[in-house]
Amino acid sequence: MATYVTFSQEKSVDFTAIGRLCIDLNANEINRPMEETMTFTKYVGGSPANITIGMSRLSRKTAFIGKIANDQMGRFIHSYLERNDIETSNVVTDHSGAVTGLAFTEIKSPSDCSILMYRDNVADLLLTAGEVSEELIARSKMLLISGTALAQSPSREAVFQALEYAKKHDTVIAFDLDYRPYTWTSKEETAVYYNLAAAQCDIILGTREEFDMMEVFEQNPEHSDQVTASKWFHHAAKIVVIKHGKDGSIAYTADDKSHRAKSFPAKVIKTFGAGDSYAAGFLHGIMHGWTLEQCMEFGSAAACIVISSHSCSDAMPSENQVLKYIEDCNNGLITAN
Numbered sequence: 001m002a003t004y005v006t007f008s009q010e011k012s013v014d015f016t017a018i019g020r021l022c023i024d025l026n027a028n029e030i031n032r033p034m035e036e037t038m039t040f041t042k043y044v045g046g047s048p049a050n051i052t053i054g055m056s057r058l059s060r061k062t063a064f065i066g067k068i069a070n071d072q073m074g075r076f077i078h079s080y081l082e083r084n085d086i087e088t089s090n091v092v093t094d095h096s097g098a099v100t101g102l103a104f105t106e107i108k109s110p111s112d113c114s115i116l117m118y119r120d121n122v123a124d125l126l127l128t129a130g131e132v133s134e135e136l137i138a139r140s141k142m143l144l145i146s147g148t149a150l151a152q153s154p155s156r157e158a159v160f161q162a163l164e165y166a167k168k169h170d171t172v173i174a175f176d177l178d179y180r181p182y183t184w185t186s187k188e189e190t191a192v193y194y195n196l197a198a199a200q201c202d203i204i205l206g207t208r209e210e211f212d213m214m215e216v217f218e219q220n221p222e223h224s225d226q227v228t229a230s231k232w233f234h235h236a237a238k239i240v241v242i243k244h245g246k247d248g249s250i251a252y253t254a255d256d257k258s259h260r261a262k263s264f265p266a267k268v269i270k271t272f273g274a275g276d277s278y279a280a281g282f283l284h285g286i287m288h289g290w291t292l293e294q295c296m297e298f299g300s301a302a303a304c305i306v307i308s309s310h311s312c313s314d315a316m317p318s319e320n321q322v323l324k325y326i327e328d329c330n331n332g333l334i335t336a337n
């Protein structure tokens, strides 16, 4: 069996992510537009936070590098991380009066969902390079970076500093592209910073549309996944995963192979959170040394569990829940809506 990435086994933390810690307010009245939605349930959110919670539920030893507001929302996030066994030694508190980012989710139908973001003066984008702990990254087997943190200084520099420490200490780097247009000011700026970061990463995960956004200076008129993936093997990448929603995903590897796994049926409540749970499941499998097909299958099933649930973070499944979901699908017990 091919091993595409290897981890330093003497390190004490499996997985550390850097980026935003926010709040999701998910509409309770589903199948309705936001204009008619009256009540919401509060969860911890932010893509890298969701992935870290997912890894922790899968029994990985996890930590987070980020900045929270000095308010009730910030304290809610901090205590949720602690309750989920996520190390918070590098979660710093802002003292400038910045606020917690809010994501109000609109669930119009299982396939028509959107997110209304409140992200002015958010604490997560104020993390500085000097606040990133080299010591934590040195004892982490994997570092996950997430695109939104690259959108503004000083958080942009904090991510590049984290990449520098990860390279120095032989920490495997995963990049979830997590492209949220509202945080960025121009297509060129977005592509330049995404490309600079991706060039340093061992594993890159994104949707077709996210990779398209990175290709503004390139020729890929057919939007070919193979062309997209090949570019990164000239840099540091060993695995590039390109996701296609319910049509599944393809993992490309530096040995010129592509790997596919089936996706599973789901009784979908909302689509957001699919990518975060997929990432947690996939990376958990990679850390186990499973085949890429197994990693993708596990990620896809984890995604189905989250999209069949109301929340993203709180619904992240355990390993047994994912295995049971796969078994139930294989026995025809779960069908799509």
Ligand SMILES: Nc1ncnc2c1ncn2[C@@H]1O[C@H](COP(=O)(O)OP(=O)(O)OP(=O)(O)O)[C@@H](O)[C@H]1O
Residues within 6 Å of the ligand: 206, 207, 243, 244, 245, 246, 247, 248, 249, 263, 264, 265, 266, 268, 271, 272, 273, 274, 275, 276, 278, 299, 300, 301, 303, 304, 307
């Ligand atoms: N409707 C669906 N039914 C079954 N599986 C799905 C569905 N949507 C997504 N998935 C699974 O989740 C994976 C990731 O989904 P997707 O490509 O939508 O990521 P994403 O756009 O990053 O997600 P997000 O909406 O969280 O940003 C897919 O590869 C697939 O395995």
Ligand SMILES: O=C(O)C[C@@H](O)[C@H](O)C(=O)CO
Residues within 6 Å of the ligand: 022, 024, 044, 045, 046, 047, 048, 050, 103, 115, 272, 273, 274, 275, 276, 312
């Ligand atoms: O990433 C965000 O800021 C919002 C998420 O927490 C949200 O739940 C989502 O979009 C998941 O992909």
